[in-house]
Amino acid sequence: MVNNFQTVGKRVIRKDAMDKAIGKALYTADIKLENTLWASVFRSTCHAAEIINLDTSEAEKYPGVVKVVTAKDIPGKKSFGALVSDQPALAEDEVRHYGEPMAMVIARSQTTAEEALRLIKVDYLPLDPIFTPKEALTPDARQIHPGGNLLTKYDVENGNLVEGFSHSEIILEETFSVQRISPGYMEPENSLARWNADDSIMVWVSSQQPFHDQEIIASVLSLPLDRVQIISGVIGGAFGGKEDPSLCILAALASYLVKGTVRICNERKDSFLAHPKRHPAELSLKLGANKDGSIVALDAQVFMDTGAYASYGPAVGGLLTETVGGSYRIPNMRVQTSVVYTNSPLSGAMRGFGAPQSHFAIECMMDILAEKLGMDAIVIRQKNILHPGDQVFTRVVVNETANSLPRILTKFEEVYQRYSALPTKPGRLSGVGFACAAQTMGLGAKVPDSSTHRLTWLPDGTVRLHLGAPELGQGLATIAEQVIAEKLGIPYSLITTAELDTKTTPDGNVTCASRMTYLVGNAVSLAADNLIEQMLDHAIELTGKSRQDLRYESGYIIDNHDQHISAREVIAHLAERDITLQADGTASFPYPPESTPQHLPIGMPHVMFVFGGQIARVEVDPELGTVEVTHLTAIHDVGQVINRTGVEGQIEGGVAMGLGYALLEEMPIKPNGQWVNSFTEYLLPTAKDMPESLDILILEVPEKSGPFGAKGLAEICLVPTGPAIANAVCNATGKRIKHLPIKPEDLL
Amino acid sequence: MGNIQVQFILNNEKISVKVSPGLTLLEFLRTEMGLTGAKDSCGGEGECGACTVILNGEAVNSCLVLIGQVDGHSVTTIEGLSVRGELHPVQKAFIEVGAIQCGFCTPGAVLASKALLDHVPDPDDDDIREALSGNMCRCTGYTKMVEAVHIAARELNNGK
Numbered sequence A: 001m002v003n004n005f006q007t008v009g010k011r012v013i014r015k016d017a018m019d020k021a022i023g024k025a026l027y028t029a030d031i032k033l034e035n036t037l038w039a040s041v042f043r044s045t046c047h048a049a050e051i052i053n054l055d056t057s058e059a060e061k062y063p064g065v066v067k068v069v070t071a072k073d074i075p076g077k078k079s080f081g082a083l084v085s086d087q088p089a090l091a092e093d094e095v096r097h098y099g100e101p102m103a104m105v106i107a108r109s110q111t112t113a114e115e116a117l118r119l120i121k122v123d124y125l126p127l128d129p130i131f132t133p134k135e136a137l138t139p140d141a142r143q144i145h146p147g148g149n150l151l152t153k154y155d156v157e158n159g160n161l162v163e164g165f166s167h168s169e170i171i172l173e174e175t176f177s178v179q180r181i182s183p184g185y186m187e188p189e190n191s192l193a194r195w196n197a198d199d200s201i202m203v204w205v206s207s208q209q210p211f212h213d214q215e216i217i218a219s220v221l222s223l224p225l226d227r228v229q230i231i232s233g234v235i236g237g238a239f240g241g242k243e244d245p246s247l248c249i250l251a252a253l254a255s256y257l258v259k260g261t262v263r264i265c266n267e268r269k270d271s272f273l274a275h276p277k278r279h280p281a282e283l284s285l286k287l288g289a290n291k292d293g294s295i296v297a298l299d300a301q302v303f304m305d306t307g308a309y310a311s312y313g314p315a316v317g318g319l320l321t322e323t324v325g326g327s328y329r330i331p332n333m334r335v336q337t338s339v340v341y342t343n344s345p346l347s348g349a350m351r352g353f354g355a356p357q358s359h360f361a362i363e364c365m366m367d368i369l370a371e372k373l374g375m376d377a378i379v380i381r382q383k384n385i386l387h388p389g390d391q392v393f394t395r396v397v398v399n400e401t402a403n404s405l406p407r408i409l410t411k412f413e414e415v416y417q418r419y420s421a422l423p424t425k426p427g428r429l430s431g432v433g434f435a436c437a438a439q440t441m442g443l444g445a446k447v448p449d450s451s452t453h454r455l456t457w458l459p460d461g462t463v464r465l466h467l468g469a470p471e472l473g474q475g476l477a478t479i480a481e482q483v484i485a486e487k488l489g490i491p492y493s494l495i496t497t498a499e500l501d502t503k504t505t506p507d508g509n510v511t512c513a514s515r516m517t518y519l520v521g522n523a524v525s526l527a528a529d530n531l532i533e534q535m536l537d538h539a540i541e542l543t544g545k546s547r548q549d550l551r552y553e554s555g556y557i558i559d560n561h562d563q564h565i566s567a568r569e570v571i572a573h574l575a576e577r578d579i580t581l582q583a584d585g586t587a588s589f590p591y592p593p594e595s596t597p598q599h600l601p602i603g604m605p606h607v608m609f610v611f612g613g614q615i616a617r618v619e620v621d622p623e624l625g626t627v628e629v630t631h632l633t634a635i636h637d638v639g640q641v642i643n644r645t646g647v648e649g650q651i652e653g654g655v656a657m658g659l660g661y662a663l664l665e666e667m668p669i670k671p672n673g674q675w676v677n678s679f680t681e682y683l684l685p686t687a688k689d690m691p692e693s694l695d696i697l698i699l700e701v702p703e704k705s706g707p708f709g710a711k712g713l714a715e716i717c718l719v720p721t722g723p724a725i726a727n728a729v730c731n732a733t734g735k736r737i738k739h740l741p742i743k744p745e746d747l748l
Numbered sequence B: 001m002g003n004i005q006v007q008f009i010l011n012n013e014k015i016s017v018k019v020s021p022g023l024t025l026l027e028f029l030r031t032e033m034g035l036t037g038a039k040d041s042c043g044g045e046g047e048c049g050a051c052t053v054i055l056n057g058e059a060v061n062s063c064l065v066l067i068g069q070v071d072g073h074s075v076t077t078i079e080g081l082s083v084r085g086e087l088h089p090v091q092k093a094f095i096e097v098g099a100i101q102c103g104f105c106t107p108g109a110v111l112a113s114k115a116l117l118d119h120v121p122d123p124d125d126d127d128i129r130e131a132l133s134g135n136m137c138r139c140t141g142y143t144k145m146v147e148a149v150h151i152a153a154r155e156l157n158n159g160k
Helices: A017-021 A057-061 A110-117 A161-166 A210-221 A248-258 A268-274 A313-323 A355-373 A377-384 A400-420 A476-488 A516-543 A567-576 A644-663 A721-733 B025-032 B089-097 B106-119 B125-132 B143-158
Strands: A036-043 A049-055 A065-069 A101-107 A121-126 A150-158 A170-178 A190-195 A201-205 A228-232 A261-265 A281-289 A295-307 A332-341 A429-441 A451-457 A463-466 A495-497 A550-553 A556-559 A564-566 A581-587 A608-621 A626-637 A693-699 B004-010 B013-019 B052-055 B058-061 B074-076
Touching (some): A049 A101, A101 A248, A161 A281, A190 A248, A210 A248, A281 A355, A476 A516, A516 A550, A516 A567, A564 A567, A608 A721
Parallel strands (some): A201 A228, A295 A332, A626 A693
Antiparallel strands (some): A281 A295, A451 A463, A556 A564, B052 B058
């Protein structure tokens, strides 16, 4: 397809890069306000306990302390939660995980606040903590929440499982487990809140959904919504972890109570202990196939540890359930997923949202099946991949996007040959492995997700974007600016993006779910069309021509005699009359009733997919058990590329995150009863862990309903990395490791 | 504990301050000087490199340096890297190749790269990865950072 895009598909320089490179970008913790007090959080030192008494009297008397806050001070709703309101802003009667906030000291300085924390005394009645879903689901297990320990159970079936297995010529059963990991964004959670003289509050946040924060803060403080203003600072990464409120509730509460300005910052250890993680999970798969390699049936039992509070657990469980079959056509399939409360740190949204867990299982299973049947692992995938028109087990029919899958497998064949021919370092074992991936876009059916953004054509000829959903660092604003520039036919340099402020920005909803390029792109396209229509309407008056004699093209109004007037002239003329061209664009994810199965619970099904695949070469040192990923090729279908540099950046970062999941990262409880809670023990991939060769192959199978044919990318680029590396390790060593991360002791 | 007098060169200017000896260089820069380019990510453990500054030509974690230790020495922060508004080649290259996403690690990574190029004008991939291995980044996968350092090295070498 030949296109003549001016801005879309190009490499553009993001406009916030300059401030970030010179240290002037203001993240929330960098914003300085007069007379700012500091709040420090008093956290539980028990995994599970009843609170008999919480004595803050000594801390209150400490010089420099302004106030000590407990749950009793909360004027409105005392708990919150995106899907289930089960999480206390400050624990009152019971603590359910180590590090849970119980009180907050507001003081003149950080040092004073931290010193005063030590004077808070608490009498606990310790309870036996529960750390695994299996333990939590035993009949006599202590109930962590009044409704029991089973937060959500999914049981989704399609076809006939019994018949499927009875017709299978080979049946395999395997259990896989994956670990708890941290989103590990570089900027820990923090917030700043200022109480205004007119009894309103301003709260600066590092959040994926400022408009949701606004609602929660209003409910906790019992304030009308219009008294709560949220402003987004520059955000230092989020990866799903900042869908939950990032300390803004406590900052707002403190500010409200002292009628002043209060800052609160998590240290890394607090972030580890008290902010959502990726769910640890155990997945037992029973797979039935024929000897020719075609899959007949799949039965999966999944247990997910959601920790002490629900967060996004039910939704992650839903998406994990939907993706258990990966990129494959499986006629008879059942998945039963239990999302279970424990006393572990909470798990919630994180990039991939269930798909990294499900893909580790299914993609290792595909290799095991190939091995058992003596088949090539690429051939067996070719036999089973989804094609356009195929139904997945939620009964959603996959569209043309599945055309990317055969291309991915063809590329695997070619790269496999190349990687296999590379020389291995002396004393090492080398191997090549690969994995496909399917990720959904969108929040799922029946979940409201409309997203509104505003464009204003300013008298200086620039167009101002009020982006209603936060830029997290991934480049959302750049994508939106490119789409606007393309639609209006004006240079990218003329589009600027305003700071997100709930007072001046429309509600763009949460930034998540690999859907922002799609959703924001479509919304700003509509707004740009609207601006052009408005301009043409005004041009009628200005030119004396009729509407049908006028058209808009690349920043000009052109009449039937080919006379041009620049948009800038029109805007300047309108400005003299105090007219500003402004338009809102709203887009929602499409769930057409005729093609969206209605038999599933809320949030299911997702109807739009993206596919990708990665192939890795590893070298294993058999004496040390260490694994080095020497080469990796990532193949991803993104539809029409909007920003090529941004696409590569997402994939490179995704591969790093997937590599950490495969080999390095985990947040277990240590023998001393403490959770790993620092980067000293939690190993984030560094520059030295990256493959010496990382190739990116971008496929552009257009998504017709997306802006210029674009689709989502953010999450899928880490989904195949883990199983590809595990399969490569097996290829190198003969050892099939069924858990992540793969550690040296597994290979000795 | 009383305050101590510390004199040092900060971003090419001599300064003399009376400060609490318990203050780290990072805390001093952020709270006393309003230089917030250096970040705290790991909680003052020297693990993440987000607080990297250049001390006497070497990249260091400013969270691990007590303010008294810089007495008589020279410190460059990200705010002092560009000269008369002209970006350092490392900054330029980071911007141009797209090595910046959320940007929280950027000041530290830029300074670590600059310190490397001051010592090793023509680094290979391994030199760059080694030099950046103390600077954690969760967004970029480091690939474009390594590319940026190569580009900056070429520009610096051509200028000689």
